[in-house]
Amino acid sequence: MEANPPRERAFGVTNIKTHIPLILDFDDHNFDAWRELFLTRCLAFDVLEHLDGSSLPDDVNDAPWFKRDGLVKLWLYGTLTQPLFRSTFKTGGNARDIWVRIENQFQINKEARAIQLDHDLQTTEIGDRSVHDYCQTLKSISDLLSNLDAPVPDRTLVMYLLNGLNEKFDNITNVIKHKEPFSTFDDAKSMLLNEEKRLKRYQKTLATTDNASSSTVLTVSTEKTEAEVQPR
Missing domain, CATH: 1.10.1200 (Non-ribosomal Peptide Synthetase Peptidyl Carrier Protein; Chain A)
Structure with missing residues (x-):
């Protein structure tokens, strides 16, 4: 058995920005890069299941699961700009809920932003x-x-x-x-x-x-x- 498994090491991350040196921002159009870095970091710490929804708590008393999920939620909120944080934040819910809200915001505006940028490029x-x-x-x-x-x-x-x-x-x-x-x-x-x-x-x-x-x-x-x- 591994002495210090990835899930336990995850709790040693005091500043997620040292691992994910990107702040997700609508104006920077950096969602794809941010998403790749975030998924890779969660994979390395064996908490990817909290983003893809493949893991659920055994019951309301599954403290280890809720602690890990809370940690991933903090990572998510810690890599957002203030406007994006305000539009994404909701009390309750889990990390998967936040992840889906972020993805939806960027997917909805994706086409419109691409059209505007293409116009800017041509002019x-x-x-x-x-x-x-x-x-x-x-x-x-x-x-x-x-x-x-x-x-x-x-x-x-x-x-x-x-x-x-x-x-x-x-x-x-x-x-x-x-x-x-x-x-x-x-x-x-x-x-x-x-x-x-x-x-x-x-x-x-x-x-x-x-x-x-x-x-x-x-x-x-x-x-x-x-x-x-x-x-x-």
């Missing part, structure tokens, strides 16, 4: 942002859609990326569009970063040239003025 433009920040925004939205079981094909993500660029990237946009084979998102991002650097160098050179020209004009103008005031 995002670079504006005044750097290429890095722009690409990071698109990738983050794409990752959120994947978490909602609505993954965006890489080719489609590249097209969204190109559609949101402004006219200064027209040349490199045409290159990427006609590249064979079609560029991956990472390749397109790399090409855009290089183009951004080239444009910055060009602008810097142009500014230096303009300053030099202005200085020459000023010098000629000053010399002419001095020549005009010289006594004949």
Whole structure:
């Protein structure tokens, strides 16, 4: 017989966040990752039955079962944001009840959130942002859609990326569009970063040239003025 079985070790967990470093949040769309971590932790401590409903107390006096179930309930509540805690909390019930309420909240809103995120992805433009920040925004939205079981094909993500660029990237946009084979998102991002650097160098050179020209004009103008005031 194991000296310290997993179920007993579970009671040594004083802070569940050290084992599940995610706080479930509607805005982060991290339900799938949180669910996987939580299920894995419960499996490791041999209390998974309190989530899947495969175990029930022998009777109302089954103290060990109720203690384990209470522990899992605390784990659940300890990994929720305050708004999600308030919408999920109900007195009484067991860990399975809480688990089902959480799943239902995320499943009900899943489709609507996916539609909104897809719209955001299609309408995002670079504006005044750097290429890095722009690409990071698109990738983050794409990752959120994947978490909602609505993954965006890489080719489609590249097209969204190109559609949101402004006219200064027209040349490199045409290159990427006609590249064979079609560029991956990472390749397109790399090409855009290089183009951004080239444009910055060009602008810097142009500014230096303009300053030099202005200085020459000023010098000629000053010399002419001095020549005009010289006594004949």
